[in-house]
Amino acid sequence: MFSYIKGTLEEYWEDTIVVESGGIGWNIHVPLSVLDRLPHVGEQIKVYTSFQVKEDSMTLYGFFGRQDLKMFNQLLGVTGIGPKAALGILSSLSPDDLRMAIIAEDSKAIAKAPGIGPKTAKRVILDLKDKVSMDDVLPLQFAGGQVEAAVTAAASGVDGAGKEAIEALVALGYSPTEATKAVRQVTITEDMNSEAVLKASLKFLAF
Structure with missing residues (x-):
């Protein structure tokens, strides 16, 4: 029903922001990743929304992308x-980190979200593993090229x-040295893609 809402950030608390648009103050529930990136109150904001309807409520959920x-x-x-x-899962893991956890079949990372047990975490992986891929993960952003240089140096002799x-x-939080040692x-055989190598590498790393 709503693709996005663009307006003025009026206030925020816990997991909710209020955006005034068209003379209406919209209550939008957001993950912590959105709260951490909010502009100042009174500034313009654009939030992509999901409108969820239940028998006793109508709720908007919002995201920056x-x-x-x-x-x-x-x-x-x-x-x-x-x-x-x-929302709890996306407050514990950024969307890209969640995609990486699904690809790597790292149920322990997903189970750290509030209210998510091991069985549910495994269900997330089972249901979504064919719906996400490495191509869905945003390109890594390296500050000043320092991390990129470290990865290149540590991965000397490792290609493809x-x-x-x-x-x-490294995007999951391991150091270039730890990542290279595991890989x-x-x-690595000719028929293995990066996802297969990632899954195999994680077996050599302690979570």
């Missing part, structure tokens, strides 16, 4: 995941899928 909104909607398609649980797997592990322990 269409890809983030897409991830939210994909979570709603998982058995046992409602809007509140989906192996190098991409190292970059993905080097994998026997």
Whole structure:
């Protein structure tokens, strides 16, 4: 029903922001990742929204990007995941980190979200593993090229899928050295893509 709402940020608290648009103050529930990036009160804001209707309520959920909104909607398609649980997952993991966790089949990372147990985390992976890929993850952003240089140096002699797997592990929070050490322990065959190498590498890393 609503693609996005653009207006003035009036106030915010906990998991909710109020955006005034067209003379109406819209209550929009957001993950922590949105709260951390809010402009100052009184400034303009554009929020991509999902409108959820239940028998006793109508609620707007908002995100700063269409890809983030897409991830939210994909979570709603998982058995046992409602809007509140989906928002909780996206407050614990950024959409890109969640995609990486799904690709890597890292259920422990997903289970850290409030109200999400091991079985539900595994269900998220099972239901979404064929719906996300490395191509969905935004390109890594390296401050001043320092991290990129560190990855390049550590990954010397590792090309193709192996190098991409190292970059993905660094995006997950591992150091270039840890990531490279894990990837080097994998026997990479010609038919393995970066996702396969990433999954195999994670077996050599302690979560």
